[in-house]
Amino acid sequence: MVDLKGQYNDIKTTVNASIEEVLENTAYINGPKVHEFQKNLEAYLGVKHVIPCANGTDALQIAMMGLGLKPGDEVITADFTFAATVEVIALLQLTPVLVDVNPDDFNINIDAIKKAITPKTKAIVPVHLFGQCANMDAIMELAKAHNLYVIEDNAQAIGASYKSKNGQIFKAGTMGDVGATSFFPSKNLGCYGDGGAIFTNNDDLAHTIRGIVNHGMYERYHHDVVGVNSRLDSIQAAVLDAKLPKLDVYNKARQDAAKKYDEALKNIDAVVLPFRNQHGHVFHQYTLRIKSGNRDALVKHLNNNGIPCGVYYPIPLHKQKAYADEKRYNETDFIVTNQLVQEVISLPMHTELDDEQIAHITSTIINFLNE
Numbered sequence: 001m002v003d004l005k006g007q008y009n010d011i012k013t014t015v016n017a018s019i020e021e022v023l024e025n026t027a028y029i030n031g032p033k034v035h036e037f038q039k040n041l042e043a044y045l046g047v048k049h050v051i052p053c054a055n056g057t058d059a060l061q062i063a064m065m066g067l068g069l070k071p072g073d074e075v076i077t078a079d080f081t082f083a084a085t086v087e088v089i090a091l092l093q094l095t096p097v098l099v100d101v102n103p104d105d106f107n108i109n110i111d112a113i114k115k116a117i118t119p120k121t122k123a124i125v126p127v128h129l130f131g132q133c134a135n136m137d138a139i140m141e142l143a144k145a146h147n148l149y150v151i152e153d154n155a156q157a158i159g160a161s162y163k164s165k166n167g168q169i170f171k172a173g174t175m176g177d178v179g180a181t182s183f184f185p186s187k188n189l190g191c192y193g194d195g196g197a198i199f200t201n202n203d204d205l206a207h208t209i210r211g212i213v214n215h216g217m218y219e220r221y222h223h224d225v226v227g228v229n230s231r232l233d234s235i236q237a238a239v240l241d242a243k244l245p246k247l248d249v250y251n252k253a254r255q256d257a258a259k260k261y262d263e264a265l266k267n268i269d270a271v272v273l274p275f276r277n278q279h280g281h282v283f284h285q286y287t288l289r290i291k292s293g294n295r296d297a298l299v300k301h302l303n304n305n306g307i308p309c310g311v312y313y314p315i316p317l318h319k320q321k322a323y324a325d326e327k328r329y330n331e332t333d334f335i336v337t338n339q340l341v342q343e344v345i346s347l348p349m350h351t352e353l354d355d356e357q358i359a360h361i362t363s364t365i366i367n368f369l370n371e
């Protein structure tokens, strides 16, 4: 699905030099590289504060802790996302409220959010799925009207942009009260292990979060709040700082590959191509819908032909044992997600895809679907 070796070969000298700096100065924890990367990412995103941490799951959890959400508070998020989003809500003993998504961009559905808001609702967590922003204009309006926090799960959309209805352009993850991202190796900006970060424009929240990531300390050995130990290590920061200047080039390579996939598959009746809203989609995944009922057979066929593919996600979160809640959920509230889990297939998507690979993948799909 990804070609991390091909990408590394291309940037080896820069990445190795950056890692070597850390090895030479031995500042492995919270060293200068972490600070440099933080500053460079703040400038890239146009956000006041980036707080690096250990992974994207921690980033979400710490964001919720920083906002002071309390057990019993209801947090609305999408039924169609990776489990990390809902996991941290449950871990903090908040009440997850899963809602349906849109059939086109796969992002959280605004009417479903409206229906789910109660006096106990405290936050909305839009997930910018597969590299494309959710409808942030509508989400921010709803949040304002109901006095809710917005926590953007930006694990899959770093570098994506969003054009708001007043024409202003924002980077994904910088529009809500707080954004959380992951630097997992296969992400659009990935390190060589685990990594994550929290973004906010709110000075007080940034201060609170900086303490939470470091055992709740604002002054050495004074633990004012319950915190965690969640650090981006200096070697990972060195990798990320070397790769950040290439993020836009990487995202453009993904967009170009997506266009080529589109071109090859656009006339196939059974295929629904990825929808792009008017904003910048950075194609963390290139995800098709297969309408002919043979998605699983296609997955098998591709695998038999040595072509990797993924089904993100095969089970709606409201049907996962850990998050099922028969009293709260009604199957009729999840018409779209229940259908998507049967139809979606994600094709190989990375910065090193070449025309020959795309032609091979698409012709294998077309031959199968036309059989």
Ligand SMILES: Cc1ncc(COP(=O)(O)O)c(C=O)c1O
Pocket (backbone or CB within 6 Å): 055, 056, 057, 058, 081, 082, 084, 085, 127, 153, 155, 156, 181, 182, 183, 184, 194, 195, 196
């Ligand atoms: C939507 C979403 N949220 C959160 C995460 C968690 O990130 P991490 O794996 O860095 O903990 C991921 C990563 O896979 C993700 O895709």
